[in-house]
Amino acid sequence: MPRAKLEVPCKLEKLSVLDPDGKVDAKLDPKLPDNDLLKLYKTMWQTRLLDERCLHMQRQGRIGTYGPCKGQEATPLGVAYTLRKDDWYVPSYRELAGCLWRGWKIGRYMLWWGGHEEGSQIEEGVNDTPLAVPIASQCQYAMGIAWASKLRGEDTVCAAFCGDGGTSQGDFHEALNFAAVYKAPMVMVVQNNGWAISLPRDKQTAAQSIAQKAVAYGIDGIQIDGNDILGVIVAAREAVAKARKGGGPTLIEAITYRMAMHTTADDPKKYRSEEEVKAWEPKDPLTRFRKYLAQTKKILTDKVEKEIETQIREEIDEGVRIYESYELDQYAMFHNMYETPTPELRRQEAELRDYLENGRPDETPTEQSPTASERV
């Protein structure tokens, strides 16, 4: 037979559990304990408020350029919820909600945006990597981290994140290819927020979905409503459980929307319409979750809401205080390049110390400089 249809085995699905009105699909409802739901709500709301605070502080010059995550809280949070403490969480830079769930300290998170390496010094006992800047490069070390679990015979899992723009990078492809070949316990989550700074999703790839890229790697792919915390949890739970059992990686495409600018350094009005942004407002993950908890589950009363708000605002204030009272060590850069600084680094540190402590030379030399022949 010269020509036949090529059969490609694949599992490719689409999933949403909680609609924008807060109504849940009873068959798919993960039926989380009330306590967990309220904790998730607290973290999601805290993420929103901290994000707002960071934007304000950027405008006041109290932190540097800031990349807001408004509208993208549900996906990283839902994924983080399905991980064990000893699993690994590899963020890009818009996964704050999951970071807070995993135990990152607000003060330390702000240090990163405030220009301090110590913002990347993840808390001991938290198996996470810091914010990653070169797009999709983190997928590769995430794969290495997942691979380590397999090579060591551990059942820990690594969840990694990138955006829709990241899927155009070779690193995204190579990491998923390696993960698939070695059946590494990795969950690759793409936060498809529609925009890579100014480039829309339809100019990023001609593929109908990002989830379908899984087919080419020989792994499972699923597209979810990324603003639906319950749907995220259902999909991530399955992917994590499968990875933990040795079933290999899964690609999750979470459809979401970046409600604010890419970073405070750009103006989204230049590349997208305000109507488009407005159309996404009713799909907001936080208001949707609130409706579900208040109206469907009836566990979020005004009193509970007030208590949560007081607590999260206090925690944010405390984080800001810690960040702003942080004392810069101007010499720490010399001490962290190698376990033991090289002789040249020691020399350069001494040179800087001399400059910082003694400043410029005296304007009038005390004596005449010797000539070359007088020196030897």
Place this chain on the structure above:
Amino acid sequence: MPQMTMVEALNKALFELMAEDKNVLVMGEDVGQDEGVFRVTARLLKEFGPDRCIDTPLAEAAIVGTAVGLAIRGFRPVCEMQFDGFSYQAFHHTEGHMRRFRNRTRGRYTVPMVLRMPYGGGIRAIEHHSEAPEATYAHLGGLKVVMPSGPRNARALLRAAILDPDPVVFMEPKAAYRAFREEVPDEPETLPIGKGQVAREGKDVTLITYAAMVRPTLEAAEELEDDYGIDAEVLDLLSVSPMDTDLINASIRKTGRAVVVHEAPRHCGVGGEIIARIVEDSLMYLEAPIKRVTGYDTIIPFFANERTWMPDVGKVVKAAVETVRF
């Protein structure tokens, strides 16, 4: 002590470390079943299995990128780049993560891995197989760049590189892989990274070099003595980052004259840094301007003309004589 080629000596170091520490992994293209295109990874798959000597898919960026993740988890990956010119395919991981994790996380995560690659010309290879990119790597803080010159120091330095707590770029002079044999002791041996050696003592001029150029430079020193009556000292740096500044300056203060020899192009090459350190610390001891014998600031020619481009014994002799007669 057995006589070994550099390939055999490097293999010995890998074999020993893999036997000693199960965290040591070897990974790369064709390193397992094929035992590496130069056979540096011979016997490793057979002895240690496919989870420790790993034939990876063909993607340099993923080899280095995933090794960073493995190293964060406590493994000590030794990645093989099949050729120098392909290491650029992985450059954004070498630069962006491998060298940065310790500093970025203030020591919370470290990356004790080795990036091995055969480097340099002289084996009549096709394009992209004859590069000397050491200055590119030496420019990056957080990396160490180690460049052995012979079987015995290659074995000792590779051992030191794998045991090092920081990432090491390990550049093996492929022209010297099988060019000569040396006695290599049975017992494990290391050399300190960042220390060079006096390869030949002399008093008239210091010839400073490393890796592939050590042998032709030593030959030039013999010729200088036999034909010109010039007693040249030869320094073998063994590591270009960190660089053994004390060794260089001690020799310059003795001879007052220097020629720097390396295969890589001249502009912003390691030679410029060597000379800068001499000027900073020993300017008043110099009796003559310092000369450089290097590759030219062109792309290394295809192999029909590579010998014209590369430094050779004659070029070193000429530069040394001119420096002494200045």
